[in-house]
Amino acid sequence: MFIQCKNISCSYNNKENPVFNDITFELQGPGFHGLFGESGAGKSTLAKVMSGLIVPDNGIIVNPLGHSQVVYTTNQERLPGWQTIQMHYESVLPKHTRENWQHMIHLFGIEHCMHSKFEQLSLGQKNRVNLIRYLLQDQPVLIMDESLANVDENMREKIILFIKKQFPEKLFVYISHHVREICKFCDQIVVIRSIGRYPRIIQLRGQNICMNKDLDPDTLKENMLEIVHAA
Amino acid sequence: MLHNRIIQFFILYGIGLTMLFAIKYTMGLSDYVIPTIVDIIYTAKRIMPVYIWAVIESMMIAMMGHILSIVLASVIGVLSRINSFLGTFIKAGAYQIQSYPVVAIAPIIFLLMGDGIWPRLLITSMICYFPLLLTFVGVFTEPVSDIEQFYNITNTLTWDLKIKIRAYEHQKKILTVIEGSATLAMVGTIVAEFISAESGIGYQISIAMSQSDMSKVLIALFLIGLAISIYLTVLAWGLWTKISHDSQ
Numbered sequence: 001m002f003i004q005c006k007n008i009s010c011s012y013n014n015k016e017n018p019v020f021n022d023i024t025f026e027l028q029g030p031g032f033h034g035l036f037g038e039s040g041a042g043k044s045t046l047a048k049v050m051s052g053l054i055v056p057d058n059g060i061i062v063n064p065l066g067h068s069q070v071v072y073t074t075n076q077e078r079l080p081g082w083q084t085i086q087m088h089y090e091s092v093l094p095k096h097t098r099e100n101w102q103h104m105i106h107l108f109g110i111e112h113c114m115h116s117k118f119e120q121l122s123l124g125q126k127n128r129v130n131l132i133r134y135l136l137q138d139q140p141v142l143i144m145d146e147s148l149a150n151v152d153e154n155m156r157e158k159i160i161l162f163i164k165k166q167f168p169e170k171l172f173v174y175i176s177h178h179v180r181e182i183c184k185f186c187d188q189i190v191v192i193r194s195i196g197r198y199p200r201i202i203q204l205r206g207q208n209i210c211m212n213k214d215l216d217p218d219t220l221k222e223n224m225l226e227i228v229h230a231a
Numbered sequence: 232m233l234h235n236r237i238i239q240f241f242i243l244y245g246i247g248l249t250m251l252f253a254i255k256y257t258m259g260l261s262d263y264v265i266p267t268i269v270d271i272i273y274t275a276k277r278i279m280p281v282y283i284w285a286v287i288e289s290m291m292i293a294m295m296g297h298i299l300s301i302v303l304a305s306v307i308g309v310l311s312r313i314n315s316f317l318g319t320f321i322k323a324g325a326y327q328i329q330s331y332p333v334v335a336i337a338p339i340i341f342l343l344m345g346d347g348i349w350p351r352l353l354i355t356s357m358i359c360y361f362p363l364l365l366t367f368v369g370v371f372t373e374p375v376s377d378i379e380q381f382y383n384i385t386n387t388l389t390w391d392l393k394i395k396i397r398a399y400e401h402q403k404k405i406l407t408v409i410e411g412s413a414t415l416a417m418v419g420t421i422v423a424e425f426i427s428a429e430s431g432i433g434y435q436i437s438i439a440m441s442q443s444d445m446s447k448v449l450i451a452l453f454l455i456g457l458a459i460s461i462y463l464t465v466l467a468w469g470l471w472t473k474i475s476h477d478s479q
Contacts, residue, residue: 071384072380073381074380077377077380077381079378080378080396080399081399081400082395082399092382092385092387139384
């Protein structure tokens with residue numbers, strides 16, 4: 001399993017000022033990978049290109065699974081307003097996943113939200129509710145664009161560790177502004193550098209911490225500095 | 232809300248009458264041109280039963296025409312969702328049709344269909360459907376990306392779910408235009424009756440005009456205003472109660 005971006009260029013309306021130009025990188029194998037960069041660097045645009053939601057001006061995405069197998073989710077999504085969370089899960093998630101999502105709502109700390117409507121939830125709760133329905137889809141690649149924004153740090157870590165343990169066969173691309181989190185949990189890290197800095201892409205390795213793996217604080221610190229300098 | 236609308240109507244009607252009497256007495260117009268308040272009350276006593284019945288008849292046609300317009304606009308709005316070309320085509324077509332004054336087309340309708348409920352219903356619908364159609368076409372062709380994305384990705388976005396999402400998300404817009412077009416429905420009915428029908432309050436106004444009887448016109452206007460105020464109040468109450476119920 002891999003996703004390869006070859007010479008991708010992308011612009012909105014104005015082709016003279018592309019969001020990024022001639023980007024090439026590859027994410028190999030299942031695992032928890034990161035996409036990092038400053039605001040406006042083009043992370044979301046790149047993620048949408050990778051999932052086929054945006055057609056790039058130039059370049060190709062090589063993905064043996066096909067675009068339909070790459071799912072993109074963002075923290076901007078909403079659920080239909082006429083359904084409670086419980087009703088929504090029952091209507092969109094396959095019956096055989098019921099046990100899974102019931103376990104996940106406890107773990108993600110949203111069991112008390114099930115009879116509420118989406119608009120009544122806090123931002124962090126909304127993001128967790130949205131993420132569960134995507135995690136239970138069959139597609140092997142999931143791009144999570146700030147999917148855990150507004151969730152407190154302990155819960156974010158708990159969720160990421162759970163995802164890594166529960167879905168080892170899937171490829172995750174995690175977009176976040178938290179350098180520590182990216183360094184700590186991601187395996188391959190793609191850093192999109194700010195406009196004007198070349199090369200636009202730098203690929204690094206993260207600590208890829210899992211449930212039973214210890215973290216060396218010094219290595220993490222070095223890793224974080226490396227990413228911050230790269231961006 | 233009921234009191235607000237009806238009180239507003241009474242205030243406006245009172246202001247209108249006061250202005251009329253101000254014109255009458257400053258310009259020294261005769262009672263034949265602008266009748267006295269006593270004349271108006273006397274005429275009201277005489278013709279009120281006939282006019283009340285005529286207003287009820289017109290109101291019924293206005294309501295039916297309004298419902299017909301909502302149904303037509305919904306169907307065309309849903310059809311226009313099929314693709315963006317059809318949506319644009321229907322929108323452009325609606326503008327084209329609307330650029331012809333319905334009053335000018337109305338005689339053709341009466342010539343072809345004669346008097347009766349159908350031509351009045353058709354003219355009423357033609358006058359009030361335009362804002363409804365534009366809103367419905369706009370609403371049903373505008374994706375709600377942040378909700379639809381999940382269904383698109385999971386390949387479960389059926390056409391009826393798409394309509395449901397879009398209608399729900401824009402329900403305030405839809406209900407506002409339904410409320411707004413109710414007035415146009417009554418205008419359409421009166422225009423149709425005024426042009427060529429043989430019953431209804433518009434027809435009574437045309438007779439009063441031919442008799443140069445302003446008392447009758449003022450009484451007709453009073454009843455029309457009152458009927459519209461009540462209709463709008465009931466409609467708004469029903470629609471907004473539904474919204475607040477849904478959002479709970």
